[in-house]
Amino acid sequence: MKIINAHVHMIELQKMLSQQPDLEISTDLAVFRDLQNTLALTKPENLFKQMKEAGITQSVLYACEAPIVFASNEYVSNLCKQNPDNLIGFASVNPHRSDAVEVIADAIVNLGLKGMKFHPPLQNFYPNDRKVFPIYEKAIELNVPVVFHVGTTPFGSMFRLDQANPILLDEVACAFPELRIMLTHLATLWHNEAFMVVEKHPNVFIDTAAYIYEIEELLNANLMERVGEDKFIFGTDYPMPFGSTTHKMKDFVDCIKRLDLSAEIKEKIFYKNFEILLNGKKTEKISAGEILRNLLNQPEHI
Numbered sequence: 001m002k003i004i005n006a007h008v009h010m011i012e013l014q015k016m017l018s019q020q021p022d023l024e025i026s027t028d029l030a031v032f033r034d035l036q037n038t039l040a041l042t043k044p045e046n047l048f049k050q051m052k053e054a055g056i057t058q059s060v061l062y063a064c065e066a067p068i069v070f071a072s073n074e075y076v077s078n079l080c081k082q083n084p085d086n087l088i089g090f091a092s093v094n095p096h097r098s099d100a101v102e103v104i105a106d107a108i109v110n111l112g113l114k115g116m117k118f119h120p121p122l123q124n125f126y127p128n129d130r131k132v133f134p135i136y137e138k139a140i141e142l143n144v145p146v147v148f149h150v151g152t153t154p155f156g157s158m159f160r161l162d163q164a165n166p167i168l169l170d171e172v173a174c175a176f177p178e179l180r181i182m183l184t185h186l187a188t189l190w191h192n193e194a195f196m197v198v199e200k201h202p203n204v205f206i207d208t209a210a211y212i213y214e215i216e217e218l219l220n221a222n223l224m225e226r227v228g229e230d231k232f233i234f235g236t237d238y239p240m241p242f243g244s245t246t247h248k249m250k251d252f253v254d255c256i257k258r259l260d261l262s263a264e265i266k267e268k269i270f271y272k273n274f275e276i277l278l279n280g281k282k283t284e285k286i287s288a289g290e291i292l293r294n295l296l297n298q299p300e301h302i
Contacts, residue, residue, distance in 0.1 A: 004088075004271045005051070005249060007147075007184060007209040007235025008059040010079060011042045012071050037246045041239030044079060050238065051086065054249035057271070058085075059238070062147070063092040063113070066122035068158075073103075077111035088278075090115040090147060095125050095132045104135060108142050114278060119149040120168075121159035128171040136176050145180035145277050150194055151187040151210075166194035173201040180277055182233060186210040186218055199227045205277050207235035208269065211242045212255050219259055219269075229265045233273045 040046060051059060063076040073091045080089040091107035093100045095118065107113045116139055120127050127148055139146050150166040153159050166187045173181060183206040187194030191214070198206050208215055219232065236252040256269060 001055075001267060002271045003054070003056045003253060004234065004274045005054075005056050005059040005236055005238065006182070006233045006274045006277075007207050008047070008061050008238045009042075009064065009069050009240070010044065010047065010061050010071055010076065011039075011069055011239075012075050038239055038241055041247060047238065048083075048086070050247075050249045054253045056249060056253065058088060060088045060090060060115075060235075060274075062090050062117040063107070064117065064119060064122070065092045065094045066119055068122055069119070073107040073111055073113060077107070077113055080112065089113040090117040092117050092119075093135075094123055095135060096123075100132075101134050101138050105138055105142065108144055115145045115147060117147040120163040121149070121153045121161065124159075124163070126163055126168060128168045133175065136172065136179055140176060140178050143280065145182060147182045147184065147207075149185070150183045150190060151185040152189045164190075166190055166197050169204065170197050170200065173197065173204050177201070177203065179203060180280060181205065182207060182277055184209055184235070185237065186214055188214060191218060195223070195227050198231050205231050205233050205273060207233045208252070208256065209235035209237035212251060215252070215255050216259070219256075219261065221261060224261065224265055229268055230273055230276060232269050233277060234270050 041050070047059065050056075061071075061076045061079060063071050063073045065072070071092075073093075076089040076091070080087040089112070091104055091111070091113040093104045093107070097103060104116055108116075116135070118127065125132060136146065148169055150164050150169065153161060153164050166183055169181060169183060173179065181201075181204045183194050183198065183204065186206060186208060188210045194206055198204050208219065210218075224232070234252075234256060236247065236249050238249060239247050241247055256266060259266070261269075
């Protein structure tokens with residue numbers, strides 16, 4: 001079966017550290033406890049090794065213009081160009097930049113990246129701030145999806161959780177109903193709020209890059225029927241650990257395969273739903289006038 005991992009980071013480690021030589025990271029936090037093993041996974045050869053072990057066909061690499069998990073659009077673009085059959089790149093920009101729209105557009109048009117990725121806590125902004133709306137307008141113009149980090153951000157006092165509240169994306173989806181949006185991590189520890197947003201908006205999706213116990217507990221047939229089996233997209237958040245557990249893509253593939261869901265739904269999660277996010281699909285609509293005409297034309301029942 002084809003499998004796309006729609007949530008992967010390849011960090012420019014030396015550049016990130018050289019730009020912030022005074023950055024201090026608390027190793028008391030679980031996510032940083034096994035830092036050496038996590039950093040080793042940022043080497044491209046280890047990414048491809050894990051993809052092969054997990055049976056993953058393609059991975060979606062995220063650029064990230066932020067203090068942590070930094071990767072430039074150019075770096076991501078080059079990796080994708082070197083491995084066009086296996087990698088798809090999404091662009092990023094610091095939304096506070098005065099040239100943010102121009103930078104992100106250049107990454108799509110000239111660097112060949114296929115979508116946009118933002119991390120509101122790491123980039124210190126609220127996704128429903130109207131100052132960043134021109135970026136979303138550009139995404140619609142370029143016909144590319146936008147990914148937003150939502151849910152817990154376990155980096156201690158460095159960043160604010162309220163910027164990762166999935167409810168903030170309801171306002172964005174209301175303002176831009178044509179914009180294809182993906183939320184992340186099953187909005188870990190903010191699940192229900194995210195599911196409300198995904199259920200409400202036809203063009204909002206969510207990825208499965210959460211803790212394995214969350215995937216096992218949450219992804220069931222009832223949720224699929226209610227929120228929509230076309231709305232869930234496979235991702236793992238490589239190379240980030242989950243708690244203090246070193247990341248293994250195969251663990252997440254095996255987890256999805258074990259779920260009590262039909263083979264058809266698993267196929268959608270593994271790749272078909274991502275293809276809808278990436279390329280869009282025709283939305284069925286009916287006008288009030290057409291509904292009224294249909295009602296008036298129905299034969300009377302005796």
